[in-house]
Amino acid sequence: MMNKQLISRGLAFLILIVCTAAMISPIFFMISTSLKTKSEMLLFPPTWIPQSFQWENFKELFTNDEIKFGVLYQNSIIIAVLTVIGTVFSSAVVAYGFSRYRGKGRNLMFMLMISTMMLPYPAIMIPQFLLFSEMNWMDTFLPLIVPAFFGSAYQIFLLRQFFNTLPNELYDSGKIDGASELRMFRSIALPLSGPALATVAIFSFVWSWNDLLAPVLYLNSQEKFTLPIGMAAMISSKFRIAPWNLLMCAAIMAVIPVVALFAVAQKRFTEGIVLTGIK
Amino acid sequence: MKNGRKLWFVMLATSMLLTLFLSACGKGGSSEGSSSDPVTITYYTIDSPDRTFVEKLIPDFESKHPNIKVKVDKAPYEQFDSKLQANIAAKKSPDITSHFGYGGFMEYYNKGLLTDLTDIMKVDNFKASDYGIQDELMNIYKVDGKTYGIPSNNYVTLMLYNKDMFDKAGVSYPPSDYEDKSWTFDKMIEMAKKLTVVSDDITKTQYGVDFGWGELDMRPAYFGAKVYSDDAWTNGGKPSETYFGSPEAIAAYQKWIGLIWDQKVSPPPAFSKAVAGQFGDPFLSGKIGMSVVGSWSLASQKDFNFKVGVAAVPIGGNKDVRSVLYVDPLFVLKDSKHPKEAYEFIKYMLTTEVQEKSIELSGGTPPVNDNAKEKYYNSFEGVDPQVIKQVYEGANKYGVESYNHLISNYSQLNELLINEFQSVQNGDQKVEAALPGIQEKITKLLERLNK
Numbered sequence: 252m253m254n255k256q257l258i259s260r261g262l263a264f265l266i267l268i269v270c271t272a273a274m275i276s277p278i279f280f281m282i283s284t285s286l287k288t289k290s291e292m293l294l295f296p297p298t299w300i301p302q303s304f305q306w307e308n309f310k311e312l313f314t315n316d317e318i319k320f321g322v323l324y325q326n327s328i329i330i331a332v333l334t335v336i337g338t339v340f341s342s343a344v345v346a347y348g349f350s351r352y353r354g355k356g357r358n359l360m361f362m363l364m365i366s367t368m369m370l371p372y373p374a375i376m377i378p379q380f381l382l383f384s385e386m387n388w389m390d391t392f393l394p395l396i397v398p399a400f401f402g403s404a405y406q407i408f409l410l411r412q413f414f415n416t417l418p419n420e421l422y423d424s425g426k427i428d429g430a431s432e433l434r435m436f437r438s439i440a441l442p443l444s445g446p447a448l449a450t451v452a453i454f455s456f457v458w459s460w461n462d463l464l465a466p467v468l469y470l471n472s473q474e475k476f477t478l479p480i481g482m483a484a485m486i487s488s489k490f491r492i493a494p495w496n497l498l499m500c501a502a503i504m505a506v507i508p509v510v511a512l513f514a515v516a517q518k519r520f521t522e523g524i525v526l527t528g529i530k
Numbered sequence: 531m532k533n534g535r536k537l538w539f540v541m542l543a544t545s546m547l548l549t550l551f552l553s554a555c556g557k558g559g560s561s562e563g564s565s566s567d568p569v570t571i572t573y574y575t576i577d578s579p580d581r582t583f584v585e586k587l588i589p590d591f592e593s594k595h596p597n598i599k600v601k602v603d604k605a606p607y608e609q610f611d612s613k614l615q616a617n618i619a620a621k622k623s624p625d626i627t628s629h630f631g632y633g634g635f636m637e638y639y640n641k642g643l644l645t646d647l648t649d650i651m652k653v654d655n656f657k658a659s660d661y662g663i664q665d666e667l668m669n670i671y672k673v674d675g676k677t678y679g680i681p682s683n684n685y686v687t688l689m690l691y692n693k694d695m696f697d698k699a700g701v702s703y704p705p706s707d708y709e710d711k712s713w714t715f716d717k718m719i720e721m722a723k724k725l726t727v728v729s730d731d732i733t734k735t736q737y738g739v740d741f742g743w744g745e746l747d748m749r750p751a752y753f754g755a756k757v758y759s760d761d762a763w764t765n766g767g768k769p770s771e772t773y774f775g776s777p778e779a780i781a782a783y784q785k786w787i788g789l790i791w792d793q794k795v796s797p798p799p800a801f802s803k804a805v806a807g808q809f810g811d812p813f814l815s816g817k818i819g820m821s822v823v824g825s826w827s828l829a830s831q832k833d834f835n836f837k838v839g840v841a842a843v844p845i846g847g848n849k850d851v852r853s854v855l856y857v858d859p860l861f862v863l864k865d866s867k868h869p870k871e872a873y874e875f876i877k878y879m880l881t882t883e884v885q886e887k888s889i890e891l892s893g894g895t896p897p898v899n900d901n902a903k904e905k906y907y908n909s910f911e912g913v914d915p916q917v918i919k920q921v922y923e924g925a926n927k928y929g930v931e932s933y934n935h936l937i938s939n940y941s942q943l944n945e946l947l948i949n950e951f952q953s954v955q956n957g958d959q960k961v962e963a964a965l966p967g968i969q970e971k972i973t974k975l976l977e978r979l980n981k
Contacts, residue, residue: 295815384620467609483606488578490826
């Protein structure tokens with residue numbers, strides 16, 4: 252009996268270990284490449300452990316005048332943080348409206364909003380570019396941040412679905428206690444929506460963090476470039492060997508905020524589940 | 531409770547203020563200067579050090595031309611065309627650029643994006659010889675006798691070989707003299723056979739030659755077959771007929787694919803992918819003996835893990851067509867508000883002094899100016915300058931300009947060929963079976979595009 256359990260446990264562990272190894276190996280290779288010299292990076296068969304650890308690669312990444320990694324990083328953070336604030340705030344307000352109020356044409360308006368999700372970026376790229384160009388917003392962060400303050404169809408949809416699950420009794424009791432609509436939004440809807448808001452925050456952060464085409468279009472001066480632009484530029488030469496070792500350093504640095512955000516937000520998920528609902 | 535309300539208002543107010551503040555920032559744009567102020571021209575290029583070196587030349591140019599300011603705009607390779615397109619649509623067209631992205635000269639020309647420089651050059655009494663540019667190279671960017679682009683860089687196709695691999699196999703090096711008529715395609719195969727080792731162990735496997743001569747549509751030209759009707763070279767790159775299914779073209783493609791599957795001296799795509807991985811070129815892994823490539827590969831040779839030699843491309847089916855030339859021009863765009871000033875900057879880029887400086891700043895970009903070439907030949911440590919010179923001069927003598935600069939809608943055409951040739955390169959389909967279908971698809975594509 253004991254033996255059987257041991258075997259099945261061992262087997263489960265073995266499968267888990269294999270899966271973990273498969274998942275971790277690209278990350279391991281990324282870290283390993285980031286610590287290689289330029290010539291070792293071209294070796295075949297590739298080495299898993301660098302012959303000598305080139306910690307200077309990280310230093311070079313930050314000190315190289317052509318890459319200006321620190322500036323890229325800072326710009327990306329500014330844009331992403333403001334985008335998250337804008338998206339969470341505006342989408343929550345709109346979603347609350349769609350969820351709470353009944354009125355003529357509500358569904359039509361909702362459908363209209365949802366349908367904007369179906370427009371791919373290239374379709375609106377030129378008109379939007381013309382608009383922001385007329386507004387003289389070229390070479391500023393504005394075209395990347397301001398739209399976030401006007402809500403995002405996907406996030407509004409996500410939040411509305413969540414708000415819909417909140418029982419009406421909560422609002423009724425709020426009303427009895429004399430709470431205004433704004434107060435109910437702030438004190439009832441938002442605190443209970445921790446997991447949904449965290450999801451929206453993560454999505455909008457990652458989306459803004461990874462966005463390449465829009466920053467390329469709107470930003471012209473090097474001091475305003477974002478991480479994805481800088482990293483795409485590193486592999487832009489069709490005529491030279493790309494500095495993959497530096498690029499892997501950059502990739503590691505770029506992943507850190509996303510992982511950190513996820514770690515923080517994950518806590519909110521469980522908190523949200525504990526707090527939600529009436530008994 | 532009070533605190534909560536406060537926080538709420540603070541948040542609301544901050545986000546509103548922020549929006550206001552940010553929109554205020556945006557308005558501080560540049561205003562167009564009056565006529566006495568210096569004019570600003572924009573040079574648009576790829577965001578990589580071998581292109582953006584132009585930035586370092588600007589202070590010198592501006593001190594020599596106090597009435598002109600130059601701004602460099604840049605984008606990553608993949609987004610280069612999108613950004614250009616958006617800027618032209620918004621009437622914020624850059625003044626100077628080149629076909630740095632996917633599109634070639636003819637796409638720019640046919641979309642009406644280029645300024646005809648003929649008159650400006652005539653008034654200025656422009657002579658190509660003053661800038662050491664050969665007349666044949668000037669002709670590449672003329673349509674109907676009108677000049678739409680001025681050459682600035684002169685890449686060629688050459689053969690790089692892995693000296694270490696040759697030494698180990700005891701094979702003598704390939705010649706660098708284009709006049710050595712014994713250096714033929716068949717001789718190259720013979721040599722490659724001695725270098726090729728095919729083993730079950732991929733780390734021991736190596737191949738003799740990787741024949742990357744131009745893009746796919748150019749390969750028949752090397753073997754003496756043509757795929758585009760001659761009118762394409764004079765009518766703006768729109769061939770009235772194509773001959774991908776002709777017996778000559780089929781025979782040509784068979785010879786090239788035969789390197790992989792009949793002679794077994796060239797790496798199949800799967801092998802190339804495996805050893806080259808993210809780095810793109812299997813030659814860099816040291817598993818390829820000879821590689822026919824664009825001369826830009828030479829610029830990275832100091833990073834190779836083996837000693838590299840430079841040789842002539844052997845004679846194929848046409849003794850006059852042995853090297854693909856990639857002569858990169860500079861264009862003045864149609865919507866430029868200052869074409870004359872833009873032209874001044876192009877001229878500046880062509881002077882011997884700047885062309886020589888550019889070699890260093892860009893890390894080995896070949897000049898078009900003959901007077902600067904000597905310096906280029908001497909910029910590759912460990913490779914004999916005389917050999918590079920020989921190979922370069924031979925390549926230019928027996929060269930043909932790359933079709934991607936001359937044929938209209940090249941990016942779509944090339945993509946179709948790459949996709950369709952995959953099964954042939956993988957050995958899943960024979961050349962003669964695949965080409966009639968490819969011909970049909972190309973006919974349809976061109977009918978649609980060149981209406």
